Amino acid sequence: METKEILKVNKDGWENAAERFFGRTALPELGPLAPTEEDLNLFGDVRDKKVLDIGCGSGHSLQYMGNRGASELWGLDLTTKQIETASQLLEAQSVPVNLYESPMEENPGLPQEYFDIAYSIYALGWTVDLERTLANICSYLKPGGTFVFSWEHPMHDRVKREGSSFIVEKSYLEEGPEYNEAWNHEVIIYHRKLTTYINTLIKVGLVIDRVIDDVVLPDIVPEGNHRRWYSVDKAKLIPATFIIKASKRE
Numbered sequence: 001m002e003t004k005e006i007l008k009v010n011k012d013g014w015e016n017a018a019e020r021f022f023g024r025t026a027l028p029e030l031g032p033l034a035p036t037e038e039d040l041n042l043f044g045d046v047r048d049k050k051v052l053d054i055g056c057g058s059g060h061s062l063q064y065m066g067n068r069g070a071s072e073l074w075g076l077d078l079t080t081k082q083i084e085t086a087s088q089l090l091e092a093q094s095v096p097v098n099l100y101e102s103p104m105e106e107n108p109g110l111p112q113e114y115f116d117i118a119y120s121i122y123a124l125g126w127t128v129d130l131e132r133t134l135a136n137i138c139s140y141l142k143p144g145g146t147f148v149f150s151w152e153h154p155m156h157d158r159v160k161r162e163g164s165s166f167i168v169e170k171s172y173l174e175e176g177p178e179y180n181e182a183w184n185h186e187v188i189i190y191h192r193k194l195t196t197y198i199n200t201l202i203k204v205g206l207v208i209d210r211v212i213d214d215v216v217l218p219d220i221v222p223e224g225n226h227r228r229w230y231s232v233d234k235a236k237l238i239p240a241t242f243i244i245k246a247s248k249r250e
Helices: 003-021 060-067 080-092 130-140 194-203
Strands: 050-054 072-077 097-101 115-121 141-152 159-162 165-168 176-179 188-191 206-212 241-248
Touching: 003 080, 003 188, 050 060, 050 130, 060 072, 060 080, 060 115, 072 080, 080 097, 115 130, 130 141, 130 194, 194 206, 194 241
Parallel strands: 050 072, 050 115, 072 097, 115 141
Antiparallel strands: 141 241, 159 165, 176 188, 206 241
């Protein structure tokens, strides 16, 4: 299946499911069962910074940045419903807001070497072309600019519960597009090794500052949690989330 076909499948899937995800996995949260931005302080002081959200969803991460003093809020997302919701949510912001409905593999008109910070909270893994997307992001950043992203740990969906145990069901080493089980096989996501993300960041000219796959477990486990895609039982064995902070060379 070609890139355009996969993007259409995924756009259709998101248009149908967008409401389920409004406000979910947004800053200061970085991912399920993971440390938060308040724990890690990866962005530091964002006052007077121009920020770009790759896969901005319903706009809640941009709202967080605006409330912390960012000077300009920019975002792009593949989904019409997400952009419409983000536009409504961010109407109250007192700083410029620029939103684009676009796949992250394409530049819909974003300025080059303009942003102090770019980030992608649980969205970058949707890209069909990782190198092209990361090259775009690198080009948007000022020299010395920061890029932070989080995504599902690539071992997470390789392991499946079977009775009271967990088994490795799929190869971690085999990369490529797959119909996603968590979405009832309605969307297509590329499986990539963690090293593929790291090496592609390096290839496009970004410097790795930090890689995080720590797990934060709740004090109280909700009833029925073992049936969830991101369960506490599974997180005791395998991280649900990984987070990378990188920067553009001066």
